[in-house]
Amino acid sequence: MTTSAEIRSLYVHVPFCHTLCGYCDFYSQVIDRRSVAPLVDALLLELQQLAAEHEIAIETLFVGGGTPTTLPPEELSRLLRALESLPRGEDTLEFTVEANPATVNSEIAGVLARHAVNRVSIGAQSFDPSELRVLERIHAPKQVVDTVAACRAAGIERINVDLIFGVPGQSLAAWESNLERVLELRTEHLSCYGLTYERGTPLFRQLQQGLVRRVDAEVEAEMYETTIDRLGAAGFGHYEISNFARPGRECRHNLRYWHNQTYAGIGPAAAGFVRGLRYKNVPDTAEYVRAIQAGRSPRIEHERLTLDRTARETAMLELRLIEGIDRRCFAERFGHDPMDLFRDAVAKHVELELLAVDEHALRLTRAGLLLADSVIADFL
Ligand code: SF4
Numbered sequence: 051m052t053t054s055a056e057i058r059s060l061y062v063h064v065p066f067c068h069t070l071c072g073y074c075d076f077y078s079q080v081i082d083r084r085s086v087a088p089l090v091d092a093l094l095l096e097l098q099q100l101a102a103e104h105e106i107a108i109e110t111l112f113v114g115g116g117t118p119t120t121l122p123p124e125e126l127s128r129l130l131r132a133l134e135s136l137p138r139g140e141d142t143l144e145f146t147v148e149a150n151p152a153t154v155n156s157e158i159a160g161v162l163a164r165h166a167v168n169r170v171s172i173g174a175q176s177f178d179p180s181e182l183r184v185l186e187r188i189h190a191p192k193q194v195v196d197t198v199a200a201c202r203a204a205g206i207e208r209i210n211v212d213l214i215f216g217v218p219g220q221s222l223a224a225w226e227s228n229l230e231r232v233l234e235l236r237t238e239h240l241s242c243y244g245l246t247y248e249r250g251t252p253l254f255r256q257l258q259q260g261l262v263r264r265v266d267a268e269v270e271a272e273m274y275e276t277t278i279d280r281l282g283a284a285g286f287g288h289y290e291i292s293n294f295a296r297p298g299r300e301c302r303h304n305l306r307y308w309h310n311q312t313y314a315g316i317g318p319a320a321a322g323f324v325r326g327l328r329y330k331n332v333p334d335t336a337e338y339v340r341a342i343q344a345g346r347s348p349r350i351e352h353e354r355l356t357l358d359r360t361a362r363e364t365a366m367l368e369l370r371l372i373e374g375i376d377r378r379c380f381a382e383r384f385g386h387d388p389m390d391l392f393r394d395a396v397a398k399h400v401e402l403e404l405l406a407v408d409e410h411a412l413r414l415t416r417a418g419l420l421l422a423d424s425v426i427a428d429f430l
Contacts, residue, residue, distance in 0.1 A: 057100070057324065058139050059110040059306045062093060062129070063317030064118040065335050068152065072186040072256070073214075075248035077319035077333040078116040089318075089335060090125050092342040094132050096316040104314070104324070107139035110303035112146045117173075119153040123161050130165035144302045146171055146210075149201075151193035159197075159204035169208040169301070170201045171241075177231040178224055181217045184262065186252070191231070198235050208299060210239035215273040217245055218262040225273045229280050238299040242277045243292045244270055271420050278419075291370050291414075291422050308371055310364040318348070326360065328353045357384060361391060365429045370422065374406075374413025388412055395428035 066081035066089075100106070111133050118126065134145070146169040147162055154172075162170065176182050177191040194211065201209055211232050215225045232240060247254045247264070256262045265273075278288055286294035290308060293301065306313055315322035319333035330351040332338050341348040355363070361384040368375040381387045389396055389407065396412065399405035404418035404425050418425050 056105045056107055057312065057314045058107055058141075059303055059311070059313035060100075060106075060108060060112070060133070060136070061303075061313060061315040061317075061320055061322070062111070062113045062118075062133065063315065063320040063331075064089070064093075064113060064115040064121060064129075065318050066115065066120045067117045067150070068120055069186070069188050072184075072252040073245060073248070075251050076116065079335060081120045083122075085335060085339075086121060086125050088339045088343075090121070090129050092339045093129060093317055095342050096348065097132055097136075100314055100316060101136070106137050108136045108143065109139040109141040110144045110146075110306060111136075112148075112303045114146075114148045114171075116148075117150045117153055118147050119149040119158050119162075123157055126158070127161050127165065130161065130167065134166040141302070144169055144208075146301065146303060148173065149197065150189060151197045152189035154197040154200055156200050156203065159200040159206065162201070163204035163206055168206060169210065170197075170206050171210040171212065171239075172197050172201075174211045174232070175214045176217060177228050178220075181220055181224070181228075184218050185214065195235065198237065208239065209235075209237040210241060210301070211235060211237050212241045212243065214243050214245050215277065216265045216270040218265065220265060220273075222269055222272055222276065226276060226280070229277060233280075233284050239293070239295045239301060240281060240286060241293050242274075242281075244274060274420065275416075278416075289372050291372075291419060305371075308367045310360065310367050326355055328355055360384070361386065362430050365392060366426045369412075369414060369426050369429065372413065374411040376411055378410070392429055395425075398428065399425050 065078050067078045068081060070078060070080060121129065143166060145167045147167050148171045150173050172194060174194040175185055175187055177194065179191065198209055213228055213232060247257050253262065257264065281294045282288060285296060287297060288294050289300050312324055313322060314324055318331055318335045318338035321330045329349045331348040332341065332350045338348045365375055365388055375388050377387055377389065389412065396405060396407065399418065400407055403415055404421055406413055406415050414422055414425060
């Protein structure tokens, strides 16, 4: 069956990690060498299937996980070669691979650069050994510095570093010190997330058992505001709740996601949104591989979104952006000004000074950024 859907953005999920971090709720498993080649075979088959069913004109690729850089160099190379060979779109390719500091040496960085990867996103999370222990991360702070150096030496142009604030036991001063350390790396992009305690994770259980204590909400809010101010002073534009970039270095792949545009996803647990159909693959590597080998679809969830539902989801996603919802673009896409579609939610949050409205856009205020989840929830 051939449809004319055109895919410009593709996410690829590699579910392996060396060890599992206590706070993580992404679908991942400890790497088992025997599972690697069958997974890469299956990813390549799913990619072929996608190419047979859709017109592909790729502009952004994002290989995430898990930790894609746990793959042995030859298997990583096999996967990246297939991805770099996809038909290209008009925009220059943004090709991101997520990496963990303990998994990148000059050989792996070289493999990435040889296969057109031009953006690496490094999960540093902290530069403080005691915070890394709480998060059950296996790397040492120095390895973040070495990973950035290895990527730069290989010629990778754009680097993101992820950090987490609100780690149990972390003070405001300790967070500020993390910010200073990361700024020394002179990366193009930074993602700073508040720690969340996801149900089902070991960290969530530790919280319930009283083994760890949440950072006080006021201190966490101060950490976030300090982040905005310090990174702004260092020349980073704040463009999404948790994301900061030097001018022109925003992550285009994630921007497509936040504008609720079409993207495909392959791999276990990967999600996609193609021609109004939101889907998700089975979050089980062995089952995913079996389904692909047997010629069955690995998808376990499909939902065709109505225009109204798509409009609501788009509003929720675009509110995450600092520029907010562009009223004219939204009205052209959905036939309604967001002020009309979300009249009650807008009135409530404007009154509380959590939302600001002008003739062009609807956006979270600085106070609204601190309460983003509760404001955004009112738009669904
Ligand atoms: S390395 Fe990343 S994906 Fe793997 S368990 Fe830790 S946080 Fe999750």
